[in-house]
Amino acid sequence: xILFATASAGLALGAxxxxxxxxARRIEAFLPPAGxxxxxxxxxLHVRDxxxxxxxxxxxxxxxxxxxxxxxxxAELKQRxxxxxxxxxxxxxxxxxxxxxxxxxSQARVLARLIDALGLERPTVVxxxxxxxxxxxxxxxxxxxxGALALVAPLTHAPKAVPSVFRALAIRPRWLxxxxxxxxxxxxxxxxxRRVLEQVFGPEPVTPDFPxxxxxxxxxxxxxxxxxxxxxxxxxxxxxxxxxxxGELRVPLAILxxxxxxxxxxxxxxxxxxxxAPWARLDVVEGGHMLPVTRPGLTASFIAEAAAARELDL
Numbered sequence: 001x002i003l004f005a006t007a008s009a010g011l012a013l014g015a016x017x018x019x020x021x022x023x024a025r026r027i028e029a030f031l032p033p034a035g036x037x038x039x040x041x042x043x044x045l046h047v048r049d050x051x052x053x054x055x056x057x058x059x060x061x062x063x064x065x066x067x068x069x070x071x072x073x074x075a076e077l078k079q080r081x082x083x084x085x086x087x088x089x090x091x092x093x094x095x096x097x098x099x100x101x102x103x104x105x106s107q108a109r110v111l112a113r114l115i116d117a118l119g120l121e122r123p124t125v126v127x128x129x130x131x132x133x134x135x136x137x138x139x140x141x142x143x144x145x146x147g148a149l150a151l152v153a154p155l156t157h158a159p160k161a162v163p164s165v166f167r168a169l170a171i172r173p174r175w176l177x178x179x180x181x182x183x184x185x186x187x188x189x190x191x192x193x194r195r196v197l198e199q200v201f202g203p204e205p206v207t208p209d210f211p212x213x214x215x216x217x218x219x220x221x222x223x224x225x226x227x228x229x230x231x232x233x234x235x236x237x238x239x240x241x242x243x244x245x246x247g248e249l250r251v252p253l254a255i256l257x258x259x260x261x262x263x264x265x266x267x268x269x270x271x272x273x274x275x276x277a278p279w280a281r282l283d284v285v286e287g288g289h290m291l292p293v294t295r296p297g298l299t300a301s302f303i304a305e306a307a308a309a310r311e312l313d314l
Contacts, residue, residue, distance in 0.1 A: 048083075202260075
């Protein structure tokens, strides 16, 4: 009986692993890379480089990819700026090399090398959600490379608890997380997708083509799940070291938040940032967390104004 149960469990896990592998391959065939690849310290970064003019570097959030800026923000901005959107290491189509660490300081070092490799002279760095913490890390640890910060619904302070939509990423120990990623994560994510997206977008409606146009389907892949889990695992220690250094910031800083954001509170991450950087600008508007998707025109205008403030600061 025990042998039969073990064999049955093994077959079930094998079937789930095969389903997950095939689903990932189908997603990648349907949503191929939209940009080019740049090799940085053994890490292959997926980059989309469009337009000309003052420089913008766009960083997406946890579990995301550069497609989150596809809903009009990039189209509008590239008429006036050189817009460089990048999949953070491990996300989207950017591969994280071997055992490369996932903490934001390590990611910032890779992004700093990318800035040098592409000849981006002190760009305005745009960060959405966790990308906001990545942008802040870049500005604190590599201040000579950043001209200004434009943060959209940014994570600036460590949350007291992991939002419910991301709790599966916190599975421990790591071997169990790996097993889950390659077997149950894909079907479980498909089943929960409507509930998760409603939480991420709320109170605004979910944009219907987000899974395709926004690259949301890419997050279903096992390797993307594991990369996001590593990002999340490294976050508490990193934020504890980063937050006391906000007083070192010496660049123009603008923050845009949705008043009814269900993932990150504007008071805990926007107002709290102003308390440490009183020269910063905070705009609180009606909306939720996914402003680059739901309010692309507003987001583009906010970014353009932040970049203009950078020019005035010079």
